[in-house]
Amino acid sequence: MGELDGKVAVITGAASGMGAASARCFAAEGARVLIADFNEEAGAAVAAELGERGVFRRVDVSREDDVAGAVGEAVERWGRLDVMFNNAGFGGARGPIESISEDDYDITMDVLVKGVFFGIKHATPAMKAGGRGGSIINTASVAGIQAGEAPHLYSVAKAAVMHLTTSVALELGEHGIRVNAICPGVIATPLAVGRRSVREEQVERLREKLGRYQPIGRVGEPEDIAHAALYLASDRSGFVTGTHHVVDGGAAAGRAWSRQHAISTEAGPIKLYRPPGR
Ligand code: NAI
Numbered sequence: 630m631g632e633l634d635g636k637v638a639v640i641t642g643a644a645s646g647m648g649a650a651s652a653r654c655f656a657a658e659g660a661r662v663l664i665a666d667f668n669e670e671a672g673a674a675v676a677a678e679l680g681e682r683g684v685f686r687r688v689d690v691s692r693e694d695d696v697a698g699a700v701g702e703a704v705e706r707w708g709r710l711d712v713m714f715n716n717a718g719f720g721g722a723r724g725p726i727e728s729i730s731e732d733d734y735d736i737t738m739d740v741l742v743k744g745v746f747f748g749i750k751h752a753t754p755a756m757k758a759g760g761r762g763g764s765i766i767n768t769a770s771v772a773g774i775q776a777g778e779a780p781h782l783y784s785v786a787k788a789a790v791m792h793l794t795t796s797v798a799l800e801l802g803e804h805g806i807r808v809n810a811i812c813p814g815v816i817a818t819p820l821a822v823g824r825r826s827v828r829e830e831q832v833e834r835l836r837e838k839l840g841r842y843q844p845i846g847r848v849g850e851p852e853d854i855a856h857a858a859l860y861l862a863s864d865r866s867g868f869v870t871g872t873h874h875v876v877d878g879g880a881a882a883g884r885a886w887s888r889q890h891a892i893s894t895e896a897g898p899i900k901l902y903r904p905p906g907r
Pocket of ligand 1: 644645646668691816
């Protein structure tokens with residue numbers, strides 16, 4: 630028995646990284662998965678790995694017709710939609726605020742916020758029609774919680790995704806449709822390296838460089854996010870909605886102990902100043 634036996638999922642951005650890991654994980658747990666991505670070669674390869682449990686469809690999440698088409702194909706092919714994982718993303722516009730053009734702004738927000746909005750919008754009637762509720766999962770980021778983790782517009786977009794998640798969760802709860810966000814920390818994927826196509830040694834360098842800054846002593850792997858998504862997709866999270874599920878090795882909680890400790894002991898041995906008489 631799989632955790633997702635009989636369920637149908639659409640995952641955007643499933644040609645790579647955490648979306649691809651989630652597609653593999655969901656299929657291994659019994660789901661049928663529509664892989665929605667604009668990277669045709671990589672997306673088709675992930676679908677091929679899943680055999681009859683997977684199908685690829687070319688989708689640009691910033692285009693409403695594409696997202697509606699992905700939901701429509703999943704329902705037509707498999708008769709229902711249980712899980713919509715709005716995960717596609719990119720780094721968006723970078724650099725100082727004065728260097729960002731209106732076009733950069735629009736493209737960043739279209740992919741990172743409008744893409745999630747389209748996914749929620751089109752999954753909702755399909756889930757309502759199924760009459761069995763559903764689970765909508767949106768990939769946000771720890772950059773949506775604290776500034777300074779990522780470029781300006783990326784951080785703003787992810788904060789918007791978090792608020793969209795809670796706002797819509799309140800509307801859809803009475804239809805049995807749960808809406809949650811996952812806020813990943815640093816995860817070893819091409820996006821974190823900053824390039825579309827990366828070599829494994831570049832990802833390995835990222836692991837070495839940033840792992841020691843995480844309280845848990847390593848960067849995240851795509852499977853860490855897939856496991857969180859599996860929980861939110863499955864009936865085990867049936868009482869969970871409107872949440873921001875932080876999966877970041879403790880990074881948003883604060884600085885790793887060995888790094889705090891190094892700073893606090895720089896001034897010499899720790900000395901406790903006692904109140905008079907104690
Ligand atoms: P990735 O680069 O490995 O995968 C992203 C996928 O999204 C790619 O397959 C890409 O083709 C697809 N994509 C991009 N724009 C698209 C569009 N307009 N339409 C359809 N597909 C599109 O990156 P990763 O890390 O797996 O990213 C997944 C999500 O996680 C993104 O939303 C990202 O912002 C978020 N995230 C990533 C973190 C990290 O450290 N890697 C940290 C926090 C959040």
